[in-house]
Amino acid sequence: MFKRARNIQSKVSILFDGQPIAAEEGETVAAALFAAGILSFRQAPEDDSPRGPYCMIGNCFECLIEIEGLGGRQACQTRVRDGMVIARHRGLATVEAGS
């Protein structure tokens, strides 16, 4: 489990699956969730196994998560914003016909 190296200096609040989570302004969504003890960001579509960040530098795409209603976003490449709404991926999204 991860622990913050120092206490939050400049606090923002994000919502993860409806639960408020305190985060440091400017840190990434992945870092904020890790610090809050959340390791599983989604279920793998192949076998429903829990998945979370692996590389934290944008390469592995394991940290994909839904941010502000958009799925498939990289939690480790997205900075938190006060009031940001985040949700765990469950299963596969379905596509819409488009125009």
Add this chain to the structure above:
Amino acid sequence: MLDHDVAIVGGGLLGSAFGWGLARAGQKTIVFDEGDTAIRTARGNFGLVWVQSKGQTMPDYAAWSLQASQLWPDFADELKDSTGIDIHYVREGYNIAASEVELEQAIAGQERIKAGMGDRAYSYEVIDRKTLKSVAPLVSDTVPGAIYTGHDGHCNPLFLMRALHQDMQTKGGDYRPNTPIDAIRPAPGGGFDLFSGCGRLLASAERVIVAAGHGSGELVRDYGIDLPVHADQGQVLVTEKVSEVFSFATGTVRQTDNGSFLLGASSKEIGLDTRTDLPTLAEIVRYCLSIFPFLGNLRLQRAWGALRVMTPDGCPIYQQSDSYPGLFSFACHSGVTLASVHALMVTKWILDGQIPSEFDVFHPRRFHV
């Protein structure tokens, strides 16, 4: 002293198919591969098992691709039985035309193949928009139709690689990653010695297959062997994973077994450069969206470039050295499509020590007429 029956230089899709087929035939086989910084065409490709675009100018290549497609179901089944790895081979493919002009060109191409094949059976269907809509409801209303042959399809090329590597080793083949071969020399008393860059003898084998893609030419140059290949760069984009929309492949779009869409089919000659660039990616996306507008609702996840091993006429090169029998050098860009015939047929040529005369058309002397 010879320590192997066959040594293969190159662990991509060609080398792996040969290595698997030869180990399966009981040959003492060793495959030398480079490391992660190598130009890995086999790790960047689109995963098509595709017949209808092949051999419009060389009927024997069309026939060879057709034979590959026919062997694919058994090939995939055997790999699954041996390894438990399902490589998700699906034989369903449409060449969807984005415009009337494209459809006419595609039909003309099919007619060329049909004419070239002579009395060898080859047929295709032109599917109109209405029929296409019944299998692909989300196709654009601007699409005039598609070509369907019943032979085209796709697979998961990474699982194909993994299955070949795993089963090759289960069957006794020796796979050596991070072991580039620097020189191949005739061994005293017959066969060949393979050396590392610092001159260390790594293996001695009765026969050698050079299938090292862009690195092959240099390895066989001292033998006077002509292996003209150039890099043809293709860029591929991958979307987020979504539930299954369709199971078939087109030449430019396919949904993978785990739900991603792959968008591809660029072609550029810029040397050994795998970098992506925005104009090329944008053009791929624009074209794919003109066929499947719904793709615009998906998030792109990443993009990459890979280098096709392209011969001057786009057809494979299969050759054995005249002056040093036992030294084979092979190159082609359709390593996925041809994996079945490479594993199951070409390996028989190696065992026989001879490429059958009907395959003489694939010798690079065709470039010097």
